[in-house]
Amino acid sequence: MNGGTAKPVTLGTKLIGFALIVAAIVLACSVPYMPNYYVRVLDSILIYILLGLGLNIVIGYAGLLDLGFVAFYAIGAYTYALLASPQMGIHLPFLVILPIACVLGVLAGILLGIPVLRLRGDYLAIVTLGFGEIIRVLINNADALTNGPKGIAAIHRIDIFGLTISTPKDVFWLLLVTCILVAIIVWRLQNSILGKAWMAIREDQDAAKGIGINTTNAKLAAFGISAMIGSIAGVIFSAFQRFVSPESFTFQESVLIVLIIVIGGIGNILGVIAGATMLILLPELLRDYAEFRMLLLGLLMAFLIIVRPHGLVPRSFTPDRLFAWMRFR
């Protein structure tokens, strides 16, 4: 992105990659000894990484500004809440609900995708924003089904083959595994021919059509896959909180996920991780400053955008680079 030419892997890059991996492993290993508050923050970071990975497909790869991503998060969360709680009297296991939520997510993604296929830029942003609000308002008012603003409580814990996920530490491991799996799939997707087609659409939609890309199908695939990841995040969130209400799915959540991508580095998986870490951690660290907290957060973000307009992580620093030290030693 900067300068444009692929730079060779330097010793510095290798050292940074090595240090980051070691830090991540040390952090993960110390989780069992951490107080619950810290683990909850880590869980929250992982949830947002998951959401960021999903939204990054639409915004980062395909270049479509989607401001209603929280809708898919809500769909996943309510799917789990309705199918594993006394609300409807249905008590399905996690591993059955997950595929259902995935299918519903994909369908919702395509449902949003179809009307906005012809829209770009500002118009797309407005319509997707509306979609996010519609889903929230719908949940808020469908009292019989969703219990309206009071939300759904007493949601079951996740139970995978007799293994109960109950404490924040258990959830951490579940989220970590999910994040790693999703990140690998998204990374492989990015390098597949479909990923390249998305980027071609982002760069020049008409030229992409001109080389024979069916942009309709490619965009719907982006919306569908991205919504599926959002839905998965919702399922885990719902099982982790054991309570969902429309309040968790406001427009602000969508904005936060977009910010994670923009601050981290658009179109870069490592950017999403950096962005989520920073945007979840900062408000926690600034808690001591009470009323100045939001002001400081805003200033910091403005500062970051000025200093690093392309995001915290440069586009050239890909997961390939992160693991470069393993191959060239």
Place this chain on the structure above:
Amino acid sequence: MSLEFKNVSKRFGSVIATDDVSLTFEPGLIYGIIGPNGAGKSTLINMAAGSYSISSGSILLDGRPIEKLKKHEISLAGIARTYQNIRLFEQMSVMDNLEVCLYPRDVGGVWKEIFVPSYARAKREERQAHCRRLLEQFALEDAADWDANSLSYGRQRMLEIARALVREPRVLLLDEPAAGLNHGETLELKQRLAALRRPELIMIVVEHDMDLVMTLCDRVVVLHHGALLAMGTPAEVQANEQVQQAYLGTIDDIESIRAVAQSRKAERGLRVNADTVRH
């Protein structure tokens, strides 16, 4: 096998850009389309590539009407094009710019690419080997990993032409390929285009550069006010009195056309140095 325009007209409101044009393009030949600004040259290319709808008439590829097809379907039918203002996938590598053209062929195997690493690697290597041959042909192999927008203007042109060739089209439409190129680059362009001549390929070049058209092309089509004025070999067209009167006219007019061509080049040259505007 041919590309045929049958009584094609294009109106923009009350402006008639193309007026009842009937033309047949045969494979194995290089066609040049000339005419003053606003004669409807680019309109013709845009209609053939599906960028513009046509107001009346029909465009046939091998007898099959293509004017109702969507843009990507036209591309899949074997019509490839370049643009007047170069339109590359700027923040993608030079190699990716070519590789992505194989999407229609490989999209069915995407899931396999994601879940079977060995398949993905084999596919990617096969695609890149195919594209590398084109990069070599256009002397771009050293820049394979660069972002497309870091290439010089002349090399961007070459890349755009290479991109149009990835899926071995049957019709190649080039919209002012020499615009913005200096003298040396134009010569190089001419050699590369001449080298592309194949018995099954229809090449159509819209160009202001008379020298390029007259030396490269086998047939020259002259448009005037959207209508077909003449078509024939370069010698025939240059000798055609109608063309001379209406378009080439006196020696002065040839000079004025040259001047126009030069000023357009200068304009493009400026554009190269300007920052890319992103929307």
